[in-house]
Amino acid sequence: xxxxxxxxxxxxxxxxxxxxxxxxxxxxxxxxxxxxxxxxxxxxxxxxxxxxxxxxxxxxxxxxxxxxxxxxxxxxxxxxxxxxxxxxxxxxxxxxxxxxxxxxxxxxxxxxxxxxxxxxxxxxxxxxxxxxxxxxxxxxxxxxxxxxxxxxxxxxxxxxxxxxxxxxxxxxxxxxxxxxxxxxxxxxxxxxxxxxxxxxxxxxxxxxxxxxxxxxxxxxxxxxxxxxxxxxxxxxxxxxxxxxxxxxxxxxxxxxxxxxxxxxxxxxxxxxxxxxxxxxxxxxxxxxxxxxxxxxxxxxxxxxxxxxxxxxxxxxxxxxxxxxxxxxxxxxxxxxxxxxxxxxxxxxxxxxxxxxxxxxxxxxxxxxxxxxxxxxxxxxxxxxxxxxxxxxxxxxxxxxxxxxxxxxxxxxxxxxxxxxxxxxxxxxxxxxxxxxxxxxxxxxxxxxxxxxxxxxxxxxxxxxxxxxx
Amino acid sequence: xxxxxxxxxxxxxxxxxxxxxxxxxxxxxxxxxxxxxxxxxxxxxxxxxxxxxxxxxxxxxxxxxxxxxxxxxxxxxxxxxxxxxxxxxxxxxxxxxxxxxxxxxxxxxxxxxxxxxxxxxxxxxxxxxxxxxxxxxxxxxxxxxxxxxxxxxxxxxxxxxxxxxxxxxxxxxxxxxxxxxxxxxxxxxxxxxxxxxxxxxxxxxxxxxxxxxxxxxxxxxxxxxxxxxxxxxxxxxxxxxxxxxxxxxxxxxxxxxxxxxxxxxxx
Numbered sequence: 051x052x053x054x055x056x057x058x059x060x061x062x063x064x065x066x067x068x069x070x071x072x073x074x075x076x077x078x079x080x081x082x083x084x085x086x087x088x089x090x091x092x093x094x095x096x097x098x099x100x101x102x103x104x105x106x107x108x109x110x111x112x113x114x115x116x117x118x119x120x121x122x123x124x125x126x127x128x129x130x131x132x133x134x135x136x137x138x139x140x141x142x143x144x145x146x147x148x149x150x151x152x153x154x155x156x157x158x159x160x161x162x163x164x165x166x167x168x169x170x171x172x173x174x175x176x177x178x179x180x181x182x183x184x185x186x187x188x189x190x191x192x193x194x195x196x197x198x199x200x201x202x203x204x205x206x207x208x209x210x211x212x213x214x215x216x217x218x219x220x221x222x223x224x225x226x227x228x229x230x231x232x233x234x235x236x237x238x239x240x241x242x243x244x245x246x247x248x249x250x251x252x253x254x255x256x257x258x259x260x261x262x263x264x265x266x267x268x269x270x271x272x273x274x275x276x277x278x279x280x281x282x283x284x285x286x287x288x289x290x291x292x293x294x295x296x297x298x299x300x301x302x303x304x305x306x307x308x309x310x311x312x313x314x315x316x317x318x319x320x321x322x323x324x325x326x327x328x329x330x331x332x333x334x335x336x337x338x339x340x341x342x343x344x345x346x347x348x349x350x351x352x353x354x355x356x357x358x359x360x361x362x363x364x365x366x367x368x369x370x371x372x373x374x375x376x377x378x379x380x381x382x383x384x385x386x387x388x389x390x391x392x393x394x395x396x397x398x399x400x401x402x403x404x405x406x407x408x409x410x411x412x413x414x415x416x417x418x419x420x421x422x423x424x425x426x427x428x429x430x431x432x433x434x435x436x437x438x439x440x441x442x443x444x445x446x447x448x449x450x451x452x453x454x455x456x457x458x459x460x461x462x463x464x465x466x467x468x469x470x471x472x473x474x475x476x477x478x479x480x481x482x483x484x485x486x487x488x489x490x491x492x493x494x495x496x497x498x499x500x501x502x503x504x505x506x507x508x509x510x511x512x513x514x515x516x517x518x519x
Numbered sequence: 520x521x522x523x524x525x526x527x528x529x530x531x532x533x534x535x536x537x538x539x540x541x542x543x544x545x546x547x548x549x550x551x552x553x554x555x556x557x558x559x560x561x562x563x564x565x566x567x568x569x570x571x572x573x574x575x576x577x578x579x580x581x582x583x584x585x586x587x588x589x590x591x592x593x594x595x596x597x598x599x600x601x602x603x604x605x606x607x608x609x610x611x612x613x614x615x616x617x618x619x620x621x622x623x624x625x626x627x628x629x630x631x632x633x634x635x636x637x638x639x640x641x642x643x644x645x646x647x648x649x650x651x652x653x654x655x656x657x658x659x660x661x662x663x664x665x666x667x668x669x670x671x672x673x674x675x676x677x678x679x680x681x682x683x684x685x686x687x688x689x690x691x692x693x694x695x696x697x698x699x700x701x702x703x704x705x706x707x708x709x710x711x712x713x714x715x716x717x718x719x720x721x722x723x724x725x726x727x728x729x730x731x732x733x734x735x736x737x738x739x740x741x742x743x744x745x746x747x748x749x750x751x752x753x754x755x756x757x758x759x760x761x762x763x764x765x766x767x768x769x770x771x772x773x774x775x776x777x778x779x780x781x782x783x784x785x786x
Contacts, residue, residue, distance in 0.1 A: 126703040200703070227665055306597075307760055308665065310598070515659065
């Protein structure tokens with residue numbers, strides 16, 4: 051199971067769509083139902099569905115029976131709009147307002163007096179994204195963590211509605227800044243699937259190159275930040291310097307350090323010329339990273355802080371919907387690039403990184419391997435880049451729909467798009483990897499200690515923007 | 520156990536000499552705001568205004584000096600769709616990314632902008648070599664955070680300029696705001712501002728914080744930080760690159776001149 055989302059095929063009619071991944075290399079299964087009354091919550095069977103159901107309730111006002119956590123998720127407690135934001139009668143251009151907000155926290159039986167509450171956020175220390183973390187703790191021991199991750203909810207899915215399909219690429223690039231390519235690619239592929247548009251080979255290869263360059267700078271950033279939390283100062287500086295070099299290569303190749311403004315429906319907006327220079331630059335980066343990674347893996351102070359920290363059991367990772375390097379660090383061997391290949395991944399062999407331990411170290415090692423395989427994939431693309439056109443016109447079919455996906459640096463990302471009778475965007479659903487991984491994250495925090503918290507959070511490498519949308 | 524300090528030393532100096540001396544600003548090939556050439560703009564054509572996703576380019580209702588278009592760089596997300604759509608070369612890609620201004624009106628294109636004056640004024644002299652910054656993410660896509668975090672990497676090494684990020688608003692002189700200010704972040708943003716001691720200033724970083732950007736006009740977002748807290752410096756960009764942020768900070772401190780007036784670089 052991947053997700054459930056709602057849309058309105060007809061005015062006044064809600065349809066639920068359940069998207070499931072059954073077998074590799076086979077199409078995703080999509081089940082739909084048009085309920086006339088509340089449907090039972092499936093969160094007790096597939097726990098990962100819980101957040102999706104709550105989102106449907108918040109945004110569409112559609113309730114699920116016996117939802118284990120019926121309080122609002124995406125909307126701030128106290129927002130309680132009279133009309134849900136995705137209702138056609140919701141007044142245009144009116145912002146939500148918040149009355150006094152009260153948060154529901156689990157009750158702890160017994161030693162109430164000793165248990166303290168530490169609310170941290172939404173404005174946190176350093177340059178960080180806004181989110182609130184509520185710790186129930188005794189001394190150093192964390193009993194329970196509650197997260198409030200939707201202060202940054204911008205209503206991006208609704209912003210797509212009515213936007214022209216070409217301009218919507220610009221929106222998709224800005225859903226999660228450090229996932230520019232992953233988001234825009236999944237969106238483009240969803241529209242291309244809806245309109246049976248075949249992307250030319252050169253564009254497909256260049257899309258892989260862009261996606262792997264995105265993974266590269268994200269993972270390099272990850273190690274800089276992980277070293278920051280493990281107080282390895284020189285390691286932090288070196289990781290951030292490698293990230294900066296990767297971003298400068300992005301800027302030189304595409305004009306944008308975050309790789310914006312290149313992807314288009316049907317291919318690319320303009321051709322790129324990686325040949326003749328990028329290969330040598332990446333080889334220098336690869337060598338520098340190999341030395342850096344080897345030093346990290348020999349550093350006791352770093353390893354001591356990661357090994358056995360924040361363990362995520364395989365079963366929990368699967369049930370709660372962990373994805374990307376997080377699930378692969380817990381021994382779940384899934385990667386959309388291999389299992390449901392898109393762009394040119396079917397033509398480009400690579401090995402999916404996998405670890406079993408499920409701790410912070412395993413999550414870091416998966417990313418370490420992925421840095422190497424990303425560089426190798428980019429080198430393959432440069433060697434084998436076919437000539438030819440880079441864009442095929444994309445004719446939007448009225449009342450069509452499509453599902454697009456990509457394996458972002460943080461895991462599986464889906465875009466489901468629906469067009470109305472006038473070939474306008476009627477609904478865009480974004481299933482982001484950070485939404486999935488933030489759901490699994492607290493399970494590695496309950497019953498641990500404060501000292502490990504920052505290290506554990508860094509080892510997940512999540513974004514709030516992707517989650518809150 | 521590797522000798523990290525030794526490896527660090529062996530790397531040598533990695534910090535650029537820019538902007539204190541001639542040197543690499545790190546933005547080779549990076550595209551900035553599109554340049555508007557009104558003399559090349561053709562009557563009856565609306566191609567750029569039609570493709571602009573944020574309404575940064577609009578057609579003027581009547582004839583006026585400076586061409587047929589109103590171009591507001593405070594709304595530009597640097598997507599370059601206009602430069603691709605323009606059939607006559609009236610909108611062209613450029614490397615003009617140092618777009619920090621202290622007057623919002625300077626982000627709107629106009630003819631004959633006054634020339635740049637050398638940096639002057641003494642109001643912020645006590646802060647010129649020691650500025651403490653608090654950052655608040657009011658709903659950004661994390662693109663601006665990515666570039667703000669880059670300021671402390673060894674290449675830019677912001678500390679060498681006497682500019683520091685601080686954890687508490689109580690120690691901050693300048694508030695950096697990113698994001699379009701969502702309904703849920705409005706109060707936390709105001710509370711952070713209120714917690715700062717006076718004198719205090721605000722810089723809106725990124726097009727979202729300046730005008731709302733791509734998220735504007737939804738059910739969850741406003742029009743940026745203006746109207747929520749008073750803004751002293753505007754730096755549009757999507758996201759502004761680290762060198763653009765450094766330029767804007769030095770401009771705020773009056774250590775370097777404002778480069779943009781009337782929506783164009785006037786060097």
